[in-house]
Amino acid sequence: MKKVALGIDIGGTNTVFGCIDKYGKCLFTGSISTQKHIDINDYLCELFEQIEIEIANSKEELEIIGIGIGAPNASYYSGTIENAANLQWKGSVPLVDLVKKRMNVPVFITNDANAAAMGEKVFGAAKDMNNFMVITLGTGLGSGIVVNGDVLYGHDGFAGEVGHMIVRKSGRECGCGRKGCLETYVSATGVKRTVYKLLARHIEDSELRDVPFSQLTAKMVAEAANRGDMVAKETFTYTAKMLGEVLANVVAVTSPQAIFLFGGLAKAGDILFKPVEETFEEELLAIYKGKIKVMPSGIKDNAAVLGAAALIWNKNNR
Amino acid sequence: MKKVALGIDIGGTNTVFGCIDKYGKCLFTGSISTQKHIDINDYLCELFEQIEIEIANSKEELEIIGIGIGAPNASYYSGTIENAANLQWKGSVPLVDLVKKRMNVPVFITNDANAAAMGEKVFGAAKDMNNFMVITLGTGLGSGIVVNGDVLYGHDGFAGEVGHMIVRKSGRECGCGRKGCLETYVSATGVKRTVYKLLARHIEDSELRDVPFSQLTAKMVAEAANRGDMVAKETFTYTAKMLGEVLANVVAVTSPQAIFLFGGLAKAGDILFKPVEETFEEELLAIYKGKIKVMPSGIKDNAAVLGAAALIWNKNNR
Numbered sequence: 001m002k003k004v005a006l007g008i009d010i011g012g013t014n015t016v017f018g019c020i021d022k023y024g025k026c027l028f029t030g031s032i033s034t035q036k037h038i039d040i041n042d043y044l045c046e047l048f049e050q051i052e053i054e055i056a057n058s059k060e061e062l063e064i065i066g067i068g069i070g071a072p073n074a075s076y077y078s079g080t081i082e083n084a085a086n087l088q089w090k091g092s093v094p095l096v097d098l099v100k101k102r103m104n105v106p107v108f109i110t111n112d113a114n115a116a117a118m119g120e121k122v123f124g125a126a127k128d129m130n131n132f133m134v135i136t137l138g139t140g141l142g143s144g145i146v147v148n149g150d151v152l153y154g155h156d157g158f159a160g161e162v163g164h165m166i167v168r169k170s171g172r173e174c175g176c177g178r179k180g181c182l183e184t185y186v187s188a189t190g191v192k193r194t195v196y197k198l199l200a201r202h203i204e205d206s207e208l209r210d211v212p213f214s215q216l217t218a219k220m221v222a223e224a225a226n227r228g229d230m231v232a233k234e235t236f237t238y239t240a241k242m243l244g245e246v247l248a249n250v251v252a253v254t255s256p257q258a259i260f261l262f263g264g265l266a267k268a269g270d271i272l273f274k275p276v277e278e279t280f281e282e283e284l285l286a287i288y289k290g291k292i293k294v295m296p297s298g299i300k301d302n303a304a305v306l307g308a309a310a311l312i313w314n315k316n317n318r
Numbered sequence: 319m320k321k322v323a324l325g326i327d328i329g330g331t332n333t334v335f336g337c338i339d340k341y342g343k344c345l346f347t348g349s350i351s352t353q354k355h356i357d358i359n360d361y362l363c364e365l366f367e368q369i370e371i372e373i374a375n376s377k378e379e380l381e382i383i384g385i386g387i388g389a390p391n392a393s394y395y396s397g398t399i400e401n402a403a404n405l406q407w408k409g410s411v412p413l414v415d416l417v418k419k420r421m422n423v424p425v426f427i428t429n430d431a432n433a434a435a436m437g438e439k440v441f442g443a444a445k446d447m448n449n450f451m452v453i454t455l456g457t458g459l460g461s462g463i464v465v466n467g468d469v470l471y472g473h474d475g476f477a478g479e480v481g482h483m484i485v486r487k488s489g490r491e492c493g494c495g496r497k498g499c500l501e502t503y504v505s506a507t508g509v510k511r512t513v514y515k516l517l518a519r520h521i522e523d524s525e526l527r528d529v530p531f532s533q534l535t536a537k538m539v540a541e542a543a544n545r546g547d548m549v550a551k552e553t554f555t556y557t558a559k560m561l562g563e564v565l566a567n568v569v570a571v572t573s574p575q576a577i578f579l580f581g582g583l584a585k586a587g588d589i590l591f592k593p594v595e596e597t598f599e600e601e602l603l604a605i606y607k608g609k610i611k612v613m614p615s616g617i618k619d620n621a622a623v624l625g626a627a628a629l630i631w632n633k634n635n636r
Contacts, residue, residue, distance in 0.1 A: 082605075129473075130473075131472050131473040132473075145571065147465050147466075147470055147472075148465075148466070148468065150466065152465055152571075152572065152573075153573070154449050154465075154572055154573025154574065155447075155448075155449040155450075155573055155574055155575035155609075155610075156573055156575075156605075156606075156609060157573075158573050158605050158606070159571065159572055159573035160570075160571065160573075161570040161571075161573075161603055161605075162570060162571060164570050164603045165567045165570045165571070166563070166566075166567060166601070169563075176603055176604060177604065178601075178603070245484070245487075248484075249483045249484055249567070250571055252478075252479040252480060252482050252483050253461075253463065253470075253477065253478065253479075253480060253483070253568055253571050253572065254470065254472055254477055254571065254572075255470075255471070255472025255473055255474055255475075255476050255477035255478075255479075256472065256473055257473035257474075283484070283496075285479055285482045285494055285496070286494060286495065287400075287474075287476050287479075288474075288476070291473075291474060292473075
């Protein structure tokens with residue numbers, strides 16, 4: 001029997017799952033729609049049916065030693081999903097209990113950024129690090145912080161909301177109801193907002209003038225920047241400066257060894273990383289200067305599933 | 319033999335020491351000048367001579383089970399004091415090694431804010447808390463952060479520099495060489511700077527108009543505020559708003575159960591605490607609102623020595 005951990009990543013649109021061995025090898029993956037079932041039990045029914053089919057089809061006999069789940073608004077302590085704006089299951093969903101009823105193994109849940117941090121520690125570029133941070137750059141900005149080798153959950157399980165640190169007082173409106181949160185500037189959505197701000201301010205030509213807001217993507221902006229489009233380039237510089245500023249402030253709290261940038265926006269590469277590093281170094285307090293690396297994630301494929309499975313492999317000494 | 323921990327607090331002017339039993343009872347205290355000896359060995363000679371005299375004079379026979387030291391710029395990991403601006407011993411001072419040569423017991427060193435946090439946990443109001451923060455408000459602003467029951471030292475031992483988080487971009491000049499650090503607004507010195515800013519801005523009468531900058535103290539400002547002086551009152555409101563803003567941002571990183579305000583400025587009481595709490599609650603992300611207490615330290619006397627000794631009593635299960 002091959003020991004594996006089951007990793008489940010619940011996104012707003014799709015749920016991806018996979019079985020991961022202790023070396024981070026993925027034995028199978030699959031996915032179902034997250035949106036199809038209004039009733040959480042119907043959703044879990046389909047999910048575990050699919051998982052069991054994959055397990056049955058596997059060449060090797062597999063022993064699931066535990067299940068790790070990454071989900072929005074997940075609380076590690078209570079094992080619940082709490083009022084997730086992007087999921088249709090409202091209120092407090094006791095997911096860990098519901099999953100344990102279907103498969104009686106250890107089950108852990110946390111948000112996707114914390115799972116990404118654990119993935120980096122167990123399978124990625126942070127294997128030898130006990131104090132580091134992962135910033136996930138997607139539609140929003142998430143953060144997973146590892147301190148003394150463990151994810152920093154804080155008193156209530158909701159630590160690591162760096163995306164909601166205020167970077168500009170009375171700045172951009174945020175979905176959280178406040179103004180000036182980091183993720184209104186640094187995220188795929190933030191990049192779009194910056195493009196439109198700059199198009200309004202400048203008279204320069206830009207290929208982005210032909211794209212309506214609703215169709216613009218951060219990837220299009222990155223591609224335009226790499227083709228030399230000035231507005232797109234300035235957008236990335238502006239985004240990076242905001243991120244560098246806040247990261248320098250977070251370092252004064254947690255003093256990590258490295259900061260990993262993860263997710264779609266991080267794939268923009270040098271046009272993002274270089275100005276982030278520049279602003280970050282410049283803004284750091286002297287005692288931290290030159291000590292902290294800002295780097296891409298060391299995980300290439302199946303990152304979300306690996307991160308979720310790492311919640312289990314981190315608990316077992318392998 | 320009564321088991322005690324020796325606590326030593328090294329301040330810029332004086333060094334205070336004392337023996338603390340496991341209940342936090344202080345068996346004796348004493349102090350020497352920190353500034354008198356340019357050679358660290360001469361300083362330690364006098365310090366341990368005094369300590370031995372006190373031990374010899376004690377009514378009970380004492381067994382020192384360990385030594386905890388609070389000092390500026392102290393690194394917990396390396397056991398050194400690194401380039402402390404307010405001490406005359408320059409460069410890297412291997413204090414833990416030097417002390418161990420004089421008394422062969424476990425010796426730990428950390429900065430005064432981390433020691434205050436441990437004091438709060440072992441002897442103060444945070445006995446049942448595993449995630450909290452202590453803000454020390456003196457000449458500067460220090461912070462000691464406890465996560466999962468332990469002080470957050472970070473990768474290099476220098477975590478918890480909340481006083482150097484930037485609260486106003488391009489704001490007030492800070493001793494660290496940057497601008498807009500929290501401690502340039504929120505500290506005894508910050509309060510003085512705010513008084514002068516407000517005296518320049520307003521035409522209102524104020525008793526503070528008669529005091530030169532060099533003679534003004536935060537205590538005088540607090541007293542004037544309590545007598546109804548409008549400039550003094552506005553100074554505290556302004557100071558508190560800055561602190562509340564940054565604390566709300568720090569919560570998004572560490573999610574503590576409580577924040578303790580400690581030190582001279584915290585003694586100002588309601589004129590500081592009320593507006594801090596107000597701004598803090600207002601600025602918090604919704605998931606944290608109403609969950610985190612801002613409160614005064616639970617330690618009344620010998621706080622610095624108790625904090626240093628707590629580094630030892632925290633290690634022993636008592």
